[in-house]
Amino acid sequence: MTPELKGFLLVSGIKVSVAFGTLFLIIAFVTWLERRVAAWIQNRIGPNRVGPFGLFQPIADGIKNFVKEELLPGQADRTLFILAPAMAFVPSLLLFAVIPFAAPLPVSFDFTLPVLGRFVHVGPVSMVIADLPIGFLFILAISSLAVYGIVFAGWSSGNKYSLLGGLRSSAQMVSYEIAMGMSLVPVLLVGGNVKLTELVRLQQDSLWFILALTVGFVLFAISALAENNRLPFDLPEAEGELVGGYHTEYSSMRFATFFLAEYGALVTMSALMATLFFGGWDIPGSWDEGEPSVIVSLATLAMFLAKTFFFILCYIWIRWTLPRFRFDQLMALGWKVMLPLVLTYIMILATAVWAFDTAGLAFGRTYVVALFGVNVVLLLAILWGLDRNRIIWGQRLTREGSV
């Protein structure tokens, strides 16, 4: 093994453990955050006993879940029942691997250890666990694997409620998978790349893609909600109908693993939104192609976390505000609204991109602003067309004769 390879392995090992360790901490923090924000929305206090502001509550919950008895229902299919939580949990963590979370960090060392020999590393380290060339295609592929965990859990529990939850979730995830994948096609159209580091660089050079792809972002955000099984799309575990849905029969740490998977997916989807549409770790205006430094890396990491937590907060806010869809409405929304919208959007955007290219407009700020104009028109048309003055303007409230 060359010293360079050893150096690379060392850096990668540290990067992976630190990144996933932090991810776990963030997931724990998000569970606390959700409960505190929910309490705030509901005029309550929320968990505040364990540690300052109740910050150690997730740890206490974790300990509790570890020491609780693991129940295995008599009717359950043992193998799948035990496997299912892991199958739900692993994809949600894997997703994070391709998301760049800070500007490259300069790392140089050259030292020798007694047994292991010489380690050498020179030059900036890309702050992403695996900068895969297939980028968000990896995310689409892996996020659809999460459905297996839920389907297996639903089927193996030997419980009718779980079964219904699993059925619903498979239908839901398959439907919204398509809308989600399609809503990323515009990113490919504009960015010309699926590699996430490359997309972040493109957004630094021009403007954030939220301007060029406003409608695409809205569609992606909605699909991501459905993909994460969060309210208003939490039908697989609709507690009013299906008790606990697919995890009705789960207890102790196996249950907590589903919980972690849900929050892991929440964090990853938020991070993905920040990366694809809000410039990733980009701090607007401040960045020029200067030397990588620790300060820049830390500042960009903070920026990335701020953006991610903004979307997490939005998710939490939505969850504690909206009621739940009905199953057929959910499917109708997915197939009859989201999919046609996304396809139309791709067509229009492709035309716009083609027109700009033909007109000789190079990719840059003007290009993005021009696309923004197209998006605003589209967004208004969608709002007007879909809403038909029913919900936003409240015309439907005063339907004839009621009260």
Place this chain on the structure above:
Amino acid sequence: MADKRTVALDLATPGMDAEGRPIRVPIGVAEGPGPEPDFSSERLLLNVGPQHPATHGVLRLVVELDGEVVTRVVPHIGYLHSGFEKLGEYRHYNQIIPLTDRTDYLAPMANNVALAMAAEQLMGIEVTERCQVLRVIACELSRIISHLVWLGTTAVDIGAFTPFLWTFQEREKVYDLQEAWTGARLTTSVARVGGMMADLPDGFEPKLREFCQAFPGVLDEVDRLLTRNGIWIARLQGIGIMTGEEAINYGLSGPMLRASGVPYDVRKDRPYLDYETYDFEVPIGEHGDVYDRYLVRMEEMRQSVRILEQALDRLPDGALNVDDPRVILPPKSTAMSDMEAMIFHFKQVMEGVPAPVGEVYTAIENGKGELGYYFVSDGTAKPVRWRIRPPSFLNIAALPKMAEGHLFADLIAINASVDIVMGEIDR
């Protein structure tokens, strides 16, 4: 084989015996013969309750699902049966009042008042003016807390958790008022035959006025969150429709009936407690769906606040209880010092207040519908028969009619819209 207590079962659904062979399991009594049981069918028999988050107590629904579509639903009741009606036959009229706390335990004060009214009607007692106004306050507070529980739990069933806590915080304020008045939060027993168990405590009126001012604001907040919400509308409109005719045929009452467009409200049509002198509206729905029931109940809470304000404005001074030592217990101080008072106290406690021979049915408009109490008296101090007409018992009977053919999620919404309380249904 079949004696008069057995009903022939023509409904059966696929089930398994111990050896795994399919057997016919009776799931209840339905109207006429159902479809032939199909053992290789795609249908799923789902047992919802008696422990289930959305059955509002220990209601058990046996649901047959075709995919997610409800093909049959059979409500099973009786898990909370306490034999209240039978217990009442062994009690003096005043002693029955604590039982009424426990029937519709979400609106105990109105139940107390209704029972006292029934006993008074039987005995021919006219209560004082102040007592009447206090009873109106008790009834309307009960209506508000009953509707608040309904609103919160319905929102939870539809998936919106936040309104649940908002409404329960408001309910808490009413419970504080109840506690101040009666010393109990849930089992109030506020009424007595011929009066009330206590007059309003100091500071009750300003607190109630404060509540009347603040409460519509909270209702507005819930209103903003739900009424125009696209998902809420999509979930509730056109679900569980009962036409006016059907609603009458099923014996529905209260908001369930009025949402179907039948303007029947006991307070207006057979006024009691001088309700005819209060200025309030009775909201009527048109479509008879879950959404209209929601709107009707929301408006009823606002109207209740109006009535409460009027009641506070007119609250007269004067005696609370009727001036009849045979009916009303003497104050403890005189009972211990005054011979005559002591005798009346003794006779009331030991013998009770005898009612003349006869029967009486008294109904009030409770939050859930027409709450009726029926007494048969043989001239003693205890009724020979006490019968409750519980509004939610009659309303839940329409559940299969409303839910069949809808999706499973709609069944939950419809069940929530019925606004049941099992203490009253099972009695």
